[in-house]
Amino acid sequence: MAVKRDYYEVLGLPRDASTEDIKKAFRKLAMQHHPDRNHDAGASERFKEVNEAYEVLSNEDKRAAYDRYGHAGADNVFGRGFEGYDMGGFGDIFEAFFGGGTTTRTRRQTARRGNDLKYNISITFEEAALGCEKEVEITRTELCPTCRGTRSKPGVQPVRCNSCGGTGQIRHVQRSLFGQFVNTAICSDCQGEGTVIKEHCPDCRGTGYQKHKRRISVTVPAGINNTNGIRLTGEGEAGYRGGPAGNLFVMVNVKAHEYFRREDDDVVYELPVNFAQAALGDEVEVPTLYGKCKMKIPSGSQNGKVFKLKDKGIAHLHSGGRGDQLVVLNVMTPDSLSKEQRHLFEELSKSLGNIKRKDVDY
Numbered sequence: 573m574a575v576k577r578d579y580y581e582v583l584g585l586p587r588d589a590s591t592e593d594i595k596k597a598f599r600k601l602a603m604q605h606h607p608d609r610n611h612d613a614g615a616s617e618r619f620k621e622v623n624e625a626y627e628v629l630s631n632e633d634k635r636a637a638y639d640r641y642g643h644a645g646a647d648n649v650f651g652r653g654f655e656g657y658d659m660g661g662f663g664d665i666f667e668a669f670f671g672g673g674t675t676t677r678t679r680r681q682t683a684r685r686g687n688d689l690k691y692n693i694s695i696t697f698e699e700a701a702l703g704c705e706k707e708v709e710i711t712r713t714e715l716c717p718t719c720r721g722t723r724s725k726p727g728v729q730p731v732r733c734n735s736c737g738g739t740g741q742i743r744h745v746q747r748s749l750f751g752q753f754v755n756t757a758i759c760s761d762c763q764g765e766g767t768v769i770k771e772h773c774p775d776c777r778g779t780g781y782q783k784h785k786r787r788i789s790v791t792v793p794a795g796i797n798n799t800n801g802i803r804l805t806g807e808g809e810a811g812y813r814g815g816p817a818g819n820l821f822v823m824v825n826v827k828a829h830e831y832f833r834r835e836d837d838d839v840v841y842e843l844p845v846n847f848a849q850a851a852l853g854d855e856v857e858v859p860t861l862y863g864k865c866k867m868k869i870p871s872g873s874q875n876g877k878v879f880k881l882k883d884k885g886i887a888h889l890h891s892g893g894r895g896d897q898l899v900v901l902n903v904m905t906p907d908s909l910s911k912e913q914r915h916l917f918e919e920l921s922k923s924l925g926n927i928k929r930k931d932v933d934y
């Protein structure tokens with residue numbers, strides 16, 4: 573696979589380009605490389621590349637991530653208001669009191685939530701717009717079903733720890749210049765539990781956990797975008813000491829579409845027409861996410877005119893309803909003419925005459 577080009581380079585912009593510059597550059601390049609208009613080899617690839625660059629640079633969050641981390645960054649942005657995930661691990665809590673006090677190093681074996689997992693999926697433009705079901709395969713730590721995480725062979729009870737007498741702590745008295753310290757440390761034989769396991773569970777070798785490969789189905793809601801993630805509560809790694817499992821975060825990468833482009837929840841489609849269609853009007857069929865749709869082009873339509881196909885856009889993610897499809901008229905100038913066409917254009921040119929320009933009088 574070819575190396576991904578820098579998005580600024582793709583759009584021919586400096587890194588401090590304004591939002592307006594990005595929009596302008598994109599429009600220009602998208603027109604230039606549109607597969608309907610440009611039949612050169614590689615035009616469609618270039619069109620996709622331009623789309624992808626615009627998708628990232630036109631989004632504030634993604635652009636910031638791209639500026640910092642490059643291509644990898646843009647693929648991993650959380651949406652605004654999207655709950656960040658934490659990796660679950662608490663550091664040791666260390667408390668120290670000097671001057672004849674007690675030094676306690678506590679690493680309490682208390683319940684805590686399992687680690688979160690992250691998974692990236694790629695979906696098509698249509699799948700993002702209409703929603704879909706996906707399956708992801710993850711490997712995660714789960715509680716051992718045999719011992720339910722107790723680590724003991726079923727039926728064999730743990731016994732009191734001899735080293736600490738069941739308190740889970742060992743105290744050492746230390747003398748120093750500042751006075752007498754009492755050091756309390758976690759008992760290393762029982763890890764502070766006060767009990768030791770007499771016979772380990774054979775199925776997990778006494779760890780309490782097992783690794784499993786799981787296929788998990790993910791409902792991707794209609795209207796999802798690159799900046800959104802899906803949280804599957806409790807589908808992460810098993811919790812510790814009876815704590816709840818972590819979450820699974822599925823990050824979505826929406827592939828660029830060959831013809832459609834997304835603007836918020838609207839779908840933008842450029843419709844190529846010839847001079848005659850624009851001048852005389854026509855009835856055409858345009859593709860939409862929901863199948864082909866008939867559309868009237870009124871006579872005398874100008875290049876760039878936008879027609880709205882109501883509710884043919886992308887579902888709103890957080891509310892009901894959908895965006896629209898915006899059909900942008902793209903009047904194509906023929907780049908080669910047959911003899912007959914040339915003759916007709918010449919006749920037409922005579923008939924139309926020159927367009928009167930307002931600025932000519934100046």
Ligand SMILES: [Zn+2]
Nearest residue numbers: 716719773776
């Ligand atoms: Zn076990």
Ligand SMILES: [Zn+2]
Nearest residue numbers: 733736759762
């Ligand atoms: Zn102990």
